[in-house]
Amino acid sequence: MGKTTGFLEYERREGKVREEAERVQDFKEFHERLPLSEQQIQACRCMNCGVPFCQAGAMLAGMASGCPLHNLVPEINELVYRGRMAEAFRRLSVTHPFPEFTCRVCPALCEAACTCGYEGEAVSTKENEKAVIEYAFEHGLVSDGEPAVRTGKRVAIVGSGPSGLAAAKELNRRGHLVTVYERRDRIGGLLRYGIPNMKLDKSVIDRRIELMERAGISFVINTDIGKDIPASKLVSEYDAVVLACGASNPRDIKVPGRDAKGIRFAVDFLSEVTKSLLDTGFAKFPTELAKGKHVIVIGGGDTGNDCVGTSIRLGAKSVTQLEMMPEPPAKRLPSNSWPEWPRVLKTDYGQEEAIWKFGSDPRIYRTTVKEFIKDKKGNVKAAVLISLEPKKDPATGRMNMVPIEGSEKEVPADLVLIAAGFLGSEKYVTDDFGVELDGRTNVRTAPGEHATSRAKVYVTGDMHRGQSLVVWALSEGVGVAKQVDRDLMGYTNL
Ligand SMILES: Cc1cc2nc3c(=O)[nH]c(=O)nc-3n(C[C@H](O)[C@H](O)[C@H](O)COP(=O)(O)OP(=O)(O)OC[C@H]3O[C@@H](n4cnc5c(N)ncnc54)[C@H](O)[C@@H]3O)c2cc1C
Ligand code: SF4
Numbered sequence: 504m505g506k507t508t509g510f511l512e513y514e515r516r517e518g519k520v521r522e523e524a525e526r527v528q529d530f531k532e533f534h535e536r537l538p539l540s541e542q543q544i545q546a547c548r549c550m551n552c553g554v555p556f557c558q559a560g561a562m563l564a565g566m567a568s569g570c571p572l573h574n575l576v577p578e579i580n581e582l583v584y585r586g587r588m589a590e591a592f593r594r595l596s597v598t599h600p601f602p603e604f605t606c607r608v609c610p611a612l613c614e615a616a617c618t619c620g621y622e623g624e625a626v627s628t629k630e631n632e633k634a635v636i637e638y639a640f641e642h643g644l645v646s647d648g649e650p651a652v653r654t655g656k657r658v659a660i661v662g663s664g665p666s667g668l669a670a671a672k673e674l675n676r677r678g679h680l681v682t683v684y685e686r687r688d689r690i691g692g693l694l695r696y697g698i699p700n701m702k703l704d705k706s707v708i709d710r711r712i713e714l715m716e717r718a719g720i721s722f723v724i725n726t727d728i729g730k731d732i733p734a735s736k737l738v739s740e741y742d743a744v745v746l747a748c749g750a751s752n753p754r755d756i757k758v759p760g761r762d763a764k765g766i767r768f769a770v771d772f773l774s775e776v777t778k779s780l781l782d783t784g785f786a787k788f789p790t791e792l793a794k795g796k797h798v799i800v801i802g803g804g805d806t807g808n809d810c811v812g813t814s815i816r817l818g819a820k821s822v823t824q825l826e827m828m829p830e831p832p833a834k835r836l837p838s839n840s841w842p843e844w845p846r847v848l849k850t851d852y853g854q855e856e857a858i859w860k861f862g863s864d865p866r867i868y869r870t871t872v873k874e875f876i877k878d879k880k881g882n883v884k885a886a887v888l889i890s891l892e893p894k895k896d897p898a899t900g901r902m903n904m905v906p907i908e909g910s911e912k913e914v915p916a917d918l919v920l921i922a923a924g925f926l927g928s929e930k931y932v933t934d935d936f937g938v939e940l941d942g943r944t945n946v947r948t949a950p951g952e953h954a955t956s957r958a959k960v961y962v963t964g965d966m967h968r969g970q971s972l973v974v975w976a977l978s979e980g981v982g983v984a985k986q987v988d989r990d991l992m993g994y995t996n997l
């Protein structure tokens with residue numbers, strides 16, 4: 504424990520966030536860092552708890568509580584407080600392959616479970632993590648990690664999202680020769696083409712990929728496994744193949760008028776925006792996608808919020824975000840006690856920007872679309888919304904949200920973005936590899952394992968556990984690397 508009375512003496516402070524009026528003018532990151540001296544003070548609020556829930560990564564009431572990577576949070580916080588940043592970086596590196604990603608995009612499961620947050624404000628572990636990793640990059644402490652000895656084993660990784668990258672880094676560190684195949688034109692998966700640039704600047708990915716290439720990892724882009732190269736070729740040419748293709752099947756909304764032009768999946772929209780920004784070196788914003796349009800976002804989650812923030816940056820005329828479920832409470836209910844993940848109302852950056860720009864929260868709860876209305880050219884021009892109410896299904900006893908007849912309301916809509924989640928893996932890949940699936944079309948393995956039903960083929964990330972978070976994808980990537988290494992070498996020291 505850095506300072507025994509730190510949690511009593513200091514309030515939580517966070518880095519500045521650029522004002523809405525300024526940040527909606529660009530796609531740059533908007534969270535600034537505290538000066539290091541102030542971050543050290545924040546780190547001394549950590550109480551070095553006997554039971555550090557912050558690093559447990561345990562499942563409580565169906566949600567993760569604490570860091571799934573089991574970062575050594577109290578130790579790192581103490582080292583930050585003492586200004587021993589190089590050591591803090593070494594402790595962070597024990598469990599964490601890429602802190603520069605999570606310190607920007609993680610919902611901070613560590614903080615939700617922090618004991619300091621039981622009565623007051625949690626320790627700012629996520630910002631401490633950012634201070635450590637950015638210090639390490641700035642001071643040349645992050646090495647490429649090229650192994651001294653090669654094992655002669657070759658591993659192919661299909662998919663370059665956070666999970667595939669984490670597996671690649673670990674397996675390469677162990678001395679295996681790793682090739683990562685990616686069907687898109689750039690590396691990074693949803694880090695690149697899902698999460699918008701203002702949350703994760705894409706140069707942060709490039710900086711890491713350069714190091715990984717220097718360490719001997721090969722990246723092959725624009726190559727779709729299952730289409731450009733058959734699964735059988737990979738399985739015969741490599742000692743192991745890791746599937747890290749994500750859960751890329753978006754959930755659709757099946758209502759009349761769905762075939763209208765102007766109704767798109769959120770990820771396609773977000774990906775097109777980022778690609779256009781990267782292709783033009785941020786010289787041109789693809790305003791034609793949303794400028795002057797009434798935008799409806801279907802889905803009240805984080806992806807929906809990213810669509811709200813992106814549409815505002817592109818000059819949308821109005822943005823409405825629909826959520827089927829009731830509005831969450833402002834504070835934890837007694838049934839959702841600490842250290843469970845707090846099911847409370849969160850107003851994220853996109854919603855803040857909508858409130859600033861349009862004067863009201865874009866979210867409408869207990870509402871969905873009943874029908875889309877087209878103009879003569881087949882473009883969407885309006886959406887018929889309908890309110891929902893919770894009703895118990897007498898057969899199953901489950902509570903469902905059901906439409907309230909007569910509550911229909913027509914609103915203008917020129918662009919509709921469906922952000923209703925993902926359904927699992929894509930069939931052409933899993934068919935080509937001939938791997939078994941579970942009921943949710945995730946690739947099946949034994950519990951806690953990564954080996955699929957096909958010999959030499961492993962699975963990791965969203966393709967394994969379903970749509971999730973970057974921190975889980977990384978934890979899966981580290982896990983699959985251990986299993987592949989053990990199977991190739993007879994033991995693992997990863
Ligand atoms: C819009 C959006 C915002 C998000 N924001 C956050 C956030 O703020 N914080 C957070 O923690 N999580 C966030 N997530 C979730 C997070 O991005 C994912 O959980 C994580 O990226 C999953 O990692 P992955 O490596 O399993 O798969 P992915 O990141 O999906 O990567 C899979 C990669 O495999 C490639 N691929 C697929 N099939 C093939 C093939 N046959 N051949 C070659 N390549 C293939 C794909 O092109 C893709 O690049 C967000 C998700 C979305 C959609
Ligand atoms: S990875 Fe996420 S949950 Fe883990 S310590 Fe960092 S911010 Fe917290």
Ligand code: SF4
Nearest residue numbers: 549550552557617618
């Ligand atoms: S739970 Fe909070 S206060 Fe306790 S060790 Fe973890 S970060 Fe520190």
